[in-house]
Amino acid sequence: MKRRDLLFALLILALVWQAAAWLVAKPILPSPGLVALVFVRELGKGLAEHFLVSLWRVAASTILAIALAAPAGLMLGQSPRLNRFFSPLIYLTYPIPKVVFVPLVLLFLGIGDSAKITIIFLILFFQILVLVRDSAAALRPELIQSVRSLGAGRRALFRFVYLPASLPAILTALRQSVGTAVAVLYVAELYATTKGLGYYIYLNGSTLLNYPAMYAGIIAMSLLGLGLYFSVDWLEKRLVPYK
Amino acid sequence: MIQLQDLTFSYGQNLPVFEHFNWQAQRGEAWAVLGPSGCGKSTLLYLLAGLFLPSGGKVLVDGIPIERPRPQSGLIIQDYGLLPWATVHQNASLGLRVRNFYGPDGKHTPQDFIPEQDVLPWLKRLGLESVADKYPGQISGGQRQRTAIARTLALKPDLLLMDEPFSSLDAPTREGLQALTLELQQEQALTLVLVTHAIEEAALLGKKILLLSQPPNIHANVIDNAEVGNPEYRHSARYMEVCHDLRARMEIP
Numbered sequence: 001m002k003r004r005d006l007l008f009a010l011l012i013l014a015l016v017w018q019a020a021a022w023l024v025a026k027p028i029l030p031s032p033g034l035v036a037l038v039f040v041r042e043l044g045k046g047l048a049e050h051f052l053v054s055l056w057r058v059a060a061s062t063i064l065a066i067a068l069a070a071p072a073g074l075m076l077g078q079s080p081r082l083n084r085f086f087s088p089l090i091y092l093t094y095p096i097p098k099v100v101f102v103p104l105v106l107l108f109l110g111i112g113d114s115a116k117i118t119i120i121f122l123i124l125f126f127q128i129l130v131l132v133r134d135s136a137a138a139l140r141p142e143l144i145q146s147v148r149s150l151g152a153g154r155r156a157l158f159r160f161v162y163l164p165a166s167l168p169a170i171l172t173a174l175r176q177s178v179g180t181a182v183a184v185l186y187v188a189e190l191y192a193t194t195k196g197l198g199y200y201i202y203l204n205g206s207t208l209l210n211y212p213a214m215y216a217g218i219i220a221m222s223l224l225g226l227g228l229y230f231s232v233d234w235l236e237k238r239l240v241p242y243k
Numbered sequence: 244m245i246q247l248q249d250l251t252f253s254y255g256q257n258l259p260v261f262e263h264f265n266w267q268a269q270r271g272e273a274w275a276v277l278g279p280s281g282c283g284k285s286t287l288l289y290l291l292a293g294l295f296l297p298s299g300g301k302v303l304v305d306g307i308p309i310e311r312p313r314p315q316s317g318l319i320i321q322d323y324g325l326l327p328w329a330t331v332h333q334n335a336s337l338g339l340r341v342r343n344f345y346g347p348d349g350k351h352t353p354q355d356f357i358p359e360q361d362v363l364p365w366l367k368r369l370g371l372e373s374v375a376d377k378y379p380g381q382i383s384g385g386q387r388q389r390t391a392i393a394r395t396l397a398l399k400p401d402l403l404l405m406d407e408p409f410s411s412l413d414a415p416t417r418e419g420l421q422a423l424t425l426e427l428q429q430e431q432a433l434t435l436v437l438v439t440h441a442i443e444e445a446a447l448l449g450k451k452i453l454l455l456s457q458p459p460n461i462h463a464n465v466i467d468n469a470e471v472g473n474p475e476y477r478h479s480a481r482y483m484e485v486c487h488d489l490r491a492r493m494e495i496p
Contacts, residue, residue, distance in 0.1 A: 142322065142323040143325075143326070145289070145294050146319075146320050149312050149316070149317070150312075151314050151351040151352055152341045153345075153351055156341045160344075164326070164328050168328075242330075242380070
């Protein structure tokens with residue numbers, strides 16, 4: 001995709017929005033120009049902080065999910081016995097929409113960041129676990145044996161085979177689940193917090209009835225999702241050039 | 244150089260593949276191991292490589308029992324031996340990178356190993372310079388096998404183990420690599436053990452041929468094939484004779 005094409009698509013979206021705003025002509029749909037102005041103004045008045053809090057929650061849960069799910073996936077993928085034991089469990093829990101656990105996790109972990117981080121972690125964890133497991137299982141025993149014959153022990157196998165083999169799976173998992181993660185973050189931030197973009201959007205939309213600010217929040221949340229998506233893209237280009 | 248003493252090996256509770264099997268090979272010899280599918284020829288190679296351990300008896304290389312891959316032995320397999328995410332150059336230097344990773348510990352890396360990264364001479368020698376930045380998926384089967392050879396020879400092995408190395412290649416590529424293998428074996432004074440199911444290949448590359456049959460293998464059946472190495476050997480009457488003899492011994496009509 002070319003940068004020019006992306007800018008062009010953005011322009012079209014803004015035009016459609018502007019046209020809709022003229023047609024509707026109500027405060028609940030302000031024009032993109034007004035929202036852009038409010039967005040810049042609100043950045044200095046707390047929006048930036050809400051953005052950073054949300055970013056921190058996503059980043060922390062992503063790092064936590066990779067740190068736990070990638071090694072677990074590698075172990076399952078390389079040990080048919082372990083996999084036989086765990087796969088029914090994963091099979092049953094993987095398709096559950098993790099967002100239904102929001103009230104439950106809030107009850108258990110209460111207010112604060114840990115509940116929000118846990119929920120996003122759950123989504124990413126299963127996605128990464130399953131993809132890394134499958135990619136590790138797809139590594140041919142011949143490949144492992146031939147690298148072992150070069151003198152590689154456990155540590156070198158990890159460094160030269162398992163780690164590079166699971167990187168694309170981790171990135172694919174992130175690409176697939178980053179959107180869901182941000183969506184669930186929004187839901188999670190509706191409860192028991194006064195920080196984060198979800199809270200900010202809901203507060204301005206339902207309590208303060210400050211619609212331009214609400215739209216600024218939506219823009220910020222979209223930028224968060226887009227930024228994460230672009231980061232995964234960028235990492236993939238740098239780390240997985242052979243694809 | 245290689246001694247199998249009273250070797251017994253079986254997969255789990257199955258019938259042993261080798262039972263009290265004895266065999267030896269001298270330094271610098273070129274051996275072909277021939278036999279039908281399931282006779283244990285790849286098993287033998289993995290035992291020599293230290294990737295499998297005997298159930299009984301000993302595998303000795305240079306008088307030392309093999310309990311793990313030996314740094315001075317190189318193994319080349321039929322397919323899938325290269326890292327798909329690494330370029331030809333990175334794949335060829337993998338062995339050296341593993342050695343640099345551990346340092347000369349005597350276990351993964353020979354104690355007299357001097358750190359180096361340079362595989363370029365090998366890439367040149369094997370005609371891989373122009374594809375050095377390509378990935379295994381982008382090059383031909385013959386080039387992939389050359390890459391595997393470069394990777395192994397860069398480690399300066401004294402024992403080269405090859406498991407059906409050319410069986411997935413087309414005939415001209417196979418003949419080219421067979422000639423190259425013989426040339427490198429003589430040039431580098433390598434002890435070669437090449438496993439194959441192809442009678443012609445065994446007769447062409449093995450100065451001595453170890454013939455295995457359906458398990459359990461108890462006696463080493465060795466055929467001398469002293470004229471190997473002569474470039475015209477492929478077209479000689481003697482070669483045809485050896486092939487014929489091998490075919491008869493394998494009971495192929």
